[in-house]
Amino acid sequence: MRRLRCGDAEAHAVDVRREKDSIHVMIDGAVHRLDVSAVAPGVFVLRRDVGVEVFHCVRDGGTVHLSWRGDTYRIEEEGEERRVSARPTSDALEAPMPGKVIKVCVEVGQEVAKGEEILVVEAMKMENALRAPRAGRIIAIDTHVGAAVAPGRILVQLGDAGRESSSPLVTPQQEE
């Protein structure tokens, strides 16, 4: 039994069993019988009563990449997905993508308005500004100009404005 999730949708309980001439896939208790075969690496054929459907699918660790009727989906095995991007609290600003920090616009203790630029990460020729999701006070900065950052890496902690924060900091997880 696996729990598979696509995007923000609810995870589904999925169980796959090989039978004589078909594959039985149970999704949240409902059984789908499929006649699927691989025709080349990543290329599969689903046979129906009338006609066949070609789809493309590659599994990479706990992620299944699927191309179905022209749309691309990323299906994550639960647990795996949790590990990769544990959603931080809204007060922890994380790197949106791998890149290099090219500008830090704030200092610890500084009050920021909602939408104010906090820092700028550069990747693939583009500069992406990380902005304050709400008004508040910067309580920690865990990066510097020139630092290479991985997606999900927590860079800045935002606390409530107007009072000195004494709340213990969540230790930013260290990622390579």
Add this chain to the structure above:
Amino acid sequence: MRPSKLLIANRGEIAVRIARTCRAMSVPTVAVYSEADRDALHVRECDEARLIGPAEAAHSYLNIDTLVDAARHSGADAVHPGYGFLSESAAFAAAVRDAGLTFVGPPAEVHECMGDKARARRLMVRAGVPVLPGYDGSDQADATLRAEAEKLGWPLMIKPSRGGGGKGMRVVFGAVGFDSAVQTSRREALAAFGNEDLVLERFVERPRHVEVQVLADAEGEIVHLYERECSIQRRHQKVIEETPSPALTEALRSELCEAALVAARAAAYRNAGTVEFLFEPGGKFYFLEMNTRLQVEHAITEALTGLDLVRLQLEIAAGSAIPFEQGDVVSRGHALECRIYAEDPSRDDLPCPGQILHLVVPEGPGVRFDSGIGVGSHVTIHYDPMLAKLITWGNDRNELLERTDAALRQTVVLGVTTNLARLRKIVEHAAFREGALHTGFIDEQIADLSATRSELPPEALAAAAAASYGLRPDRSSMETAGQSSSSAADPWSELGGWRLGSSGAGRE
């Protein structure tokens, strides 16, 4: 005439595309690559390859000395800069020339002049090419700029004179925000281009962007290869280009192409270049800038004219005359280019690095796919996120759009998030079908274009689960099961009718 050996000072799809023409012309090629590009496709497509430095472009693809050394040591007699990187650098063109090599592009002086928006504007005014009302003077005092702005009226656009790519550009809607906008633009211009001079221009709302391809040889012979419309943009970067432009009447087209020839002549242009114009909704056009290089979107011009622009560039650079006259240039059918980017339109076009795990290239009548990636390619954070260009051609615009839609549906990229779904939405959009384009199209239709991605249908989830967990040909189990290739669990033994080199019935 042609070079005897060419160094391609670029990477990705354009390096691959240049190498292919060279192969057809039997011109040996030298690739250059950074440490991040050891296994890149362009390295494999060239005859030789030279490591030029670390991943950071500033120390590799932008390092003039290293590139010129690489060209000298490899015995190349010509250098093609591609687009981006050093393609419009006067210093690079001069360094290549000073090393006794041929630069495939215009001379340094042309880069210098056209790279300065104020200078280019003044040149065009003298030549009689229409430019937007504006200020391009060298007096950059605060008071002067403010006075000129008041004279010009609002809204207006502030542009860095040496700028490009939208950096430092700002629209100002009234006197109130003007001074601070000037300060910010100056700061950004200085940081990005090393010069803080600004140009002021009247702001045109919902303009179209139409450009004309020109070609000039050493004798000063200049021809145009018609126009391309590039109005579909995001963050000032083009996403979809088409030719002919749906905005032009035949009369307007000749007028525009004629203006481009005048502009190119005034610039003493050489080799392939592009004159960009801004179109007002009413149909008036103004010189915007000249791109002194091969454009990303050159392939749609090739689709209409049947010409190979890279071949012409190499021949002209080697001293040949343009092998045809203006009257011989044909323009048949319609063509479109879709740029496939590794980016996520649902997350503000955030670049999406990763590894290409699976790739299906579209095929069919009128379909061309220029790509810099293959299965296994790593898309890194160091360079532009463009993966490939889909170039389609049709006898008319309707056939073109049908073919484009079909080709986009055929294209599969797994492993990195791409803008493929958005490209399809644009091409299917009613306003796009009508040809009602302008540079704010994506932003204006953003709600339509980034509509919630379709839910995964249960049947698709079932199929994916069956393929991933029911057949066992996944990446992890392939390795462990590799030894027992004859076991019943091996999916390849279960593939009825599919054999390599099969000489089955019905095959001649």
